[in-house]
Amino acid sequence: xxxxxxxxxxxxxxxxxxxxxxxxxxxxxxxxxxxxxxxxxxxxxxxxxxxxxxxxxxxxxxxxxxxxxxxxxxxxxxxxxxxxxxxxxxxxxxxxxxxxxxxxxxxxxxxxxxxxxxxxxxxxxxxxxxxxxxxxxxxxxxxxxxxxxxxxxxxxxxxxxxxxxxxxxxxxxxxxxxxxxxxxxxxxxxxxxxxxxxxxxxxxxxxxxxxxxxxxxxxxxxxxxxxxxxxxxxxxxxxxxxxxxxxxxxxxxxxxxxxxxxxxxxxxxxxxxxxxxxxxxxxxxxxxxxxxxxxxxxxxxxxxxxxxxxxxxxxxxxxxxxxxxxxxxxxxxxxxxxxxxxxxxxxxxxxxxxxxxxxxxxxxxxxxxxxxxxxxxxxxxxxxxxxxxxxxxxxxxxxxxxxxxxxxxxxxxxxxxxxxxxxxxxxxxxxxxxxxxxxxxxxxxxxxxxxxxxxxxxxxxxxxxxxxxxxxxxxxxxxxxxxxxxxxxxxxxxxxxxxxxxxxxxxxxxxxxxxxxxxxxxxxxxxxxxxxxxxxxxxxxxxxxxxxxxxxxxxxxxxxxxxxxxxxxxxxxxxxxxxxxxxxxxxxxxxxxxxxxxxxxxxxxxxxxxxxxxxxxxxxxxxxxxxxxxxxxxxxxxxxxxxxxxxxxxxxxxxxxxxxxxxxxxxxxxxxxxxxxxxxxxxxxxxxxxxxxxxxxxxxxxxxxxxxxxxxxxxxxxxxxxxxxxxxxxxxxxxxxxxxxxxxx
Numbered sequence: 001x002x003x004x005x006x007x008x009x010x011x012x013x014x015x016x017x018x019x020x021x022x023x024x025x026x027x028x029x030x031x032x033x034x035x036x037x038x039x040x041x042x043x044x045x046x047x048x049x050x051x052x053x054x055x056x057x058x059x060x061x062x063x064x065x066x067x068x069x070x071x072x073x074x075x076x077x078x079x080x081x082x083x084x085x086x087x088x089x090x091x092x093x094x095x096x097x098x099x100x101x102x103x104x105x106x107x108x109x110x111x112x113x114x115x116x117x118x119x120x121x122x123x124x125x126x127x128x129x130x131x132x133x134x135x136x137x138x139x140x141x142x143x144x145x146x147x148x149x150x151x152x153x154x155x156x157x158x159x160x161x162x163x164x165x166x167x168x169x170x171x172x173x174x175x176x177x178x179x180x181x182x183x184x185x186x187x188x189x190x191x192x193x194x195x196x197x198x199x200x201x202x203x204x205x206x207x208x209x210x211x212x213x214x215x216x217x218x219x220x221x222x223x224x225x226x227x228x229x230x231x232x233x234x235x236x237x238x239x240x241x242x243x244x245x246x247x248x249x250x251x252x253x254x255x256x257x258x259x260x261x262x263x264x265x266x267x268x269x270x271x272x273x274x275x276x277x278x279x280x281x282x283x284x285x286x287x288x289x290x291x292x293x294x295x296x297x298x299x300x301x302x303x304x305x306x307x308x309x310x311x312x313x314x315x316x317x318x319x320x321x322x323x324x325x326x327x328x329x330x331x332x333x334x335x336x337x338x339x340x341x342x343x344x345x346x347x348x349x350x351x352x353x354x355x356x357x358x359x360x361x362x363x364x365x366x367x368x369x370x371x372x373x374x375x376x377x378x379x380x381x382x383x384x385x386x387x388x389x390x391x392x393x394x395x396x397x398x399x400x401x402x403x404x405x406x407x408x409x410x411x412x413x414x415x416x417x418x419x420x421x422x423x424x425x426x427x428x429x430x431x432x433x434x435x436x437x438x439x440x441x442x443x444x445x446x447x448x449x450x451x452x453x454x455x456x457x458x459x460x461x462x463x464x465x466x467x468x469x470x471x472x473x474x475x476x477x478x479x480x481x482x483x484x485x486x487x488x489x490x491x492x493x494x495x496x497x498x499x500x501x502x503x504x505x506x507x508x509x510x511x512x513x514x515x516x517x518x519x520x521x522x523x524x525x526x527x528x529x530x531x532x533x534x535x536x537x538x539x540x541x542x543x544x545x546x547x548x549x550x551x552x553x554x555x556x557x558x559x560x561x562x563x564x565x566x567x568x569x570x571x572x573x574x575x576x577x578x579x580x581x582x583x584x585x586x587x588x589x590x591x592x593x594x595x596x597x598x599x600x601x602x603x604x605x606x607x608x609x610x611x612x613x614x615x616x617x618x619x620x621x622x623x624x625x626x627x628x629x630x631x632x633x634x635x636x637x638x639x640x641x642x643x644x645x646x647x648x649x650x651x652x653x654x655x656x657x658x659x660x661x662x663x664x665x666x667x668x669x670x671x672x673x674x675x676x677x678x679x680x681x682x683x684x685x686x687x688x689x690x691x692x693x694x695x696x697x698x699x700x701x702x703x704x705x706x707x708x709x710x711x712x713x714x715x716x717x718x719x720x721x722x723x724x725x726x727x728x729x730x731x732x733x734x735x736x737x738x739x740x741x742x743x744x745x
Contacts (some may be wrong), residue, residue: 008105008150008318012098013059014044014051015075016114020156020170020297023075023109023305027310028066029737030107036736037319042103046078047110048085048117054097063739068557070304071550073173073297075156079110088128095128096148099138103316104146107311108153109169112345115153117243119326125149129194144256148650151326153341154302154307158295160227161351163204164337164344165330166701169310172302174201175665177210181290182216182253183456183662188237189251192284194243199270199289202257202353205367208294209257210374215668217455218253219244219382220266221259224355226375233262234276242281243384247449249418265358296551300579301542304582309336312733327683333701334533334726338585342598351527353589366682370673370701377676380423381416387446389425396487396686398679400446401438403501404494406525406529408538408663409671410460413492414450424683427706429486434465434493435500439476440566441484453674458662465494467504477504479510488517488686490678494524494535494718495570498695502711505693517685518708519678520695523671525659528572530714530722531706532697536674538574539666541658545579552652553583553617559648562618562639566632569623571719574727575658576623577734585621586738589635591719592728595627600635604642611646618647670698677703 004223013030013130015023027043034041042062044050046278050057058552069076084090098104098618108118143686155162160171178200189196200208206223213221220237222228230236240250254277260268271289299307313336314329319325326341345368354363354720364372367511389395400417401408409513414430431443454461469477491497508515522529525541545567552563565585569575573590580588587603607618620639622632632651663671678696685691693708706714715722 006322008039009102010040010101011105011107011315011318011390012042012044012103013107014047015077015079015107016047016110017156018111018158019074019079020168020695021073021173021295021297021299022159022169022307023156024069024072025299025307026109026154026156026311027075027077027303028069029308030315031061031066032737032739033312033315034062036739037315040102040139042101043077045440046080047114048082048094049080051094052082052084052090054093058097058101066467069496071298073112073299085117088124091124092128092131092154095122095125096132096137098148099129099142102146104148105150105322107318108151109156109313111155111157112348115328115464118151118153122149122326141572146215150318150322151341152317153326153328154314155307155328155330159205159209160207161348162344164328164349166333167306167331167607169303169307169392170295170299171207172306172666173297173300174208175215176257176300177207177294177297178212178290178664179215181288183216185251186216186251186456187286189253193250193253195252195283195285197254197256197270197273197277197285197287199256199258199287201294201482203259203260204355206257207371209255209260210371210378211665213255213378213379214672215372215455216253217663218255219249220254221272221378222254222256224257224259225260225367226360227261227263229263231263234280236455238276238280238394240382240384241277245445247384249384249452249503263358265356277648301546301578301582302539302544305578306331308737309730309733312736313338316642333699335700350402373517373673374669377672381419383423386419386423387425393425394687395728396426396683397429397485397574398426398488398490398682398686399429399431399438399443399486400462400490400492401434401495402460402462402523403434403497404464404466404524405489406464407494407525407535408458408540408657408659408661409536409667410464410492410523411454411457412663412668412671413521413675414462415534415678416672417490417492418446418451420676420679421683422446424651426683429484430462433463433472433633434467434497435469435477436465436467437463438480439469439473441480443484455668456662458660464493468500470497474504474507474511478513481516482513486516488519488682490522490638490682490718492523492675494522495528498529498711501693501708505708515691517682517691518693519682520708521674521678522695522697524573525575526569527574528570528721529695529697530711531695532699533726534670534698535668537663537670539670540661540664541568541575542578542582543664544658545575545643545654546582548652548654548657549579549619549725551703553619556617556619560611560616562620562643562647562649564620564622564632564636564639564649564651565625566651568623568654569625571625572721572725573626573640574725577727577730578619580621581730581734581737583619584737585619587620588734589620589622589626591625592624592725600630600638604639607639607647608643611643672697673703681705684727
């Protein structure tokens, strides 16, 4: 009797359901991880239809077959509805096709319907093979060799509506498309003082509507999980928008999820909202339905990263636990998790049922804490005026400033800090040019409209400085705090800001007036700050790098060329490694590892051997401080000398463009979450007799505060980076993705 517990020798991968940007990156990761593990890997074309059709629709693939697809939108494997697979006879044919090829492990990238269909196929597999043997269509030995079908799923869906993962493949790219469109609409809406109603996808999930409202500064949002809390919602919406007009707002943006409904479950359409605004307010109103542009285009940097790590983890799951019940591979915070597949599908379906039953509080609870917090935040951000300060409440004076290098998302964070502070009844002071400006008294009081439009604006409107306070500066800052009665400081910035705040805190013994709470919010493209897995600005910088490298790769392919690309990061290699994963670089040089002569010899040999066997493109990414001797220019010259006539070499130093541009949706949302939490924490500490300074950050997707006094212990003594960097765990994955693997026989 053959054992049914064994490591699979081959696998097949398919995409199904609606296409989602990032599916190709997931396919690439599955194929290359499988090949690296010694498996035979098959690609199934046209989804489940390909399983049924067999023949050329199921092809054995090699590493080169998935080269050049990382940056492509949609799915190169295709996807199609398959009525044949819904019937048992169709599934029997699919089982025969896989068994004859020796495939007994399946990786499916799709939505809940696709994953449910795949699980039915898995459950029926033993019986299907038995029927095929009985009918004489396969040999008993074939059935014995493949007694079970191992299944792993990944979710490809722009709606981000699946339990078992914080983010689904394609959702971040869709959010990019929506936010870019709304940013563009804002300008024409403001020019004409128009109202726009934007319809976005989301039949039973308001994620895209809610997050795009946060990221774009929309003025009203309607989602399926939380309808307006009154039957008079139309009047309530009109009052809110009219109040904005009265204080000088030139545009109104209302975002409607396609599944939005009222308290009684009746649909709320974009056209209905338009009609209400025109009839009740006399607004010149337009409707824009973004439709399928939300699905299309090249995947964002995050979707490329997400798809790659999920695809890698999916194959690891097949190899290490082939006998487990089917698993869904997902993301929690920035950590890979696996969950029972059908439990996740059942919970996903239950939310739709709960919404249909109008149990909206339960639906919001099931979406999770960050979803609820985002909905609470948007209700504050869309107000035309802050709440009135309760009589007798102590009114704090809170300063907001930047320090360190500029990072996209800084303005977003200031906007949120100002409005949260004002809404809670306090005074918010905008300090210009960092701690130097604080010493000079260069600040002004913000009102509600001071930060209008800042949500999408790149750069730092308050200015920033890398200057570290000297003893004289500390004396001046102490005097200013006393004179201007400052009760707390929110520092939104990078390494220099953390060091400056730490110095002020250390000076409290000699300057008692400095004993006020300071909260540091991480805003640095380098992602080099302790206490947070991600810094505001790093996602925007990563997307900037990816866009530039995509163009560089097109140039290189056309002329048999290798590029050495230098990215920023100072002493932290985050941008280098992550951009290497997102662009398909063959080698990444990090300051955490350095560069040796042996490394360069190995890489030169790999490049020359590759180009000698038909390779047309080479890509190496070097972090700016990877090595003090082996510079980007040195590596370029070395590769060019050794490449001879096989290929030429160019260097590309991307420079400060990485710090520029409007913040990505991810950075806008993260800046909003962190700034809201930081300002509330600062206020709580400011009202305490014995306050504590801290820095805020994300850990496994949750916001936490770390005492500022711990800063020196959490960073390396001789480098600008934290002692612990979770992203370094991705180095083996990057090596697998870049490793040349021979084509299958």
